[in-house]
Amino acid sequence: KDERVGLPLGEITLPDVLKKAGYVTGMVGKWHLGAAPLFHPMKRGFDEFFGFPGGGHDYFKADTQTDTKEYLVPIQRNGKPVAENEYLTDALSREAVGFVRRHREERFFLYLTYNAPHTPQQAPDKYIERFAAIEDQRRRLYAAMLSALDDGVGHLLDTLRDLNLENDTLVFFFSDNGGPVAVNGSSNGPLRGAKGAVYEGGVRVPFAVQWRGRLPEGKTLQHPVICLDIFPTAVPAGGAQLPADRKIDGVNLLPYMTGQTDAPPHERLFWRTGGGDFFAVREGRFKLVKSRDGQPELYDLDADIGETNDLAAKQPDVVKRLLAACEQWNSELAPPLWPNPAPAKRAAAKRKN
Missing domain, CATH: 3.40.720.10 (Alkaline Phosphatase, subunit A)
Structure with missing residues (x-):
């Protein structure tokens, strides 16, 4: 409580x-x-x-x-x-x-x-x-x-x-x-x-x-x-x-x-894990996924719903655009109201191993 x-x-x-x-x-x-x-x-x-x-x-x-x-x-x-x-x-x-x-x-x-x-x-x-x-x-x-x-x-x-x-x-x-x-x-x-x-x-x-x-x-x-x-x-x-x-x-x-328009409701959709360790952005058929310290991954959801074929190396311009969009979105979010539990969990896992 x-x-x-x-x-x-x-x-x-x-x-x-x-x-x-x-x-x-x-x-x-x-x-x-x-x-x-x-x-x-x-x-x-x-x-x-x-x-x-x-x-x-x-x-x-x-x-x-x-x-x-x-x-x-x-x-x-x-x-x-x-x-x-x-x-x-x-x-x-x-x-x-x-x-x-x-x-x-x-x-x-x-x-x-x-x-x-x-x-x-x-x-x-x-x-x-x-x-x-x-x-x-x-x-x-x-x-x-x-x-x-x-x-x-x-x-x-x-x-x-x-x-x-x-x-x-x-x-x-x-x-x-x-x-x-x-x-x-x-x-x-x-x-x-x-x-x-x-x-x-x-x-x-x-x-x-x-x-x-x-x-x-x-x-x-x-x-x-x-x-x-x-x-x-x-x-x-x-x-x-x-x-x-x-x-x-x-x-x-x-x-x-109701069919008044057939345009997409959203230009982009964003997600971020609670600790901020992972985030993603969807723009049309493309979705970018990135971890805090990892390399960006890019998927074409129309052709690859299972997100198995990483297109980041083949679509650098899309990656750059979506990374910039994510950074802008992230900068506009309110700061977390309570501590991020992820670092403590990672530290505990390392001690256990």
Whole structure:
């Protein structure tokens, strides 16, 4: 519960903006933006909260008497510990559906953040039995956890349809990172890398949008987008105003999703690991990847989605341009609010070896 670690209080959240515009705002699931009371979701724009403050949780048990064992901390409802006996994924789905049903006559914003398929790998038999043909235990559990999530999302979408809310509800579905292949049996193939990397296996994730009657169904946007685009898309879609006193990093995707324009939403997209040891920039078909002390790598993602053929030596002008763009972008970022753990981890690894 370190008061130094959390989403800075000066940042304006999506529920902050929508709440001012008359929306009832609710969050269900994993917060992970500060466990100290001053960072609590209900102090960051949410009217209701059901979930847990940290970065992960056990799926079957919680201890209402502890706040020190992160994966066993109490499940909260509006800041108060509650006893929860249902499988966590199912409980989050239940609460999300309940929020929609309670507020079906109002304008609402729901932020549903499943813990699944994050570790620990746990699932009830009713989901595991669906994948008895998968011999590898980790893969079988991973599939079971995803199946529970899939059921929950389906139940929520069915609820919107049953309540005749589909045409009035903009839905985003996406993941925060690629699979941690070595940990839970996930596979990012044919992509290179995994969670925590700036290769495609770490940063390329599913991103689906639904708005019945407003967006064309079955359409694939051919140009890359990023989760930063959700804020400047949802705010005008909901009839609210974007903050005028700060730079908004993303773009409004509605003109691209509705077909008003077929231009790329972004000239470039950037990524950097938390410690700054690796960064990447995507410009059209080209992607540059570089480590802090290593040589730049360049890939043509249209021809080489697996990032196996380094073109840096053959395309020096592209490398120079993208390196300059990365340096400019990096210079505009705010300094980290807490220490970079990477040097200490590297030093510990050297001592161990």
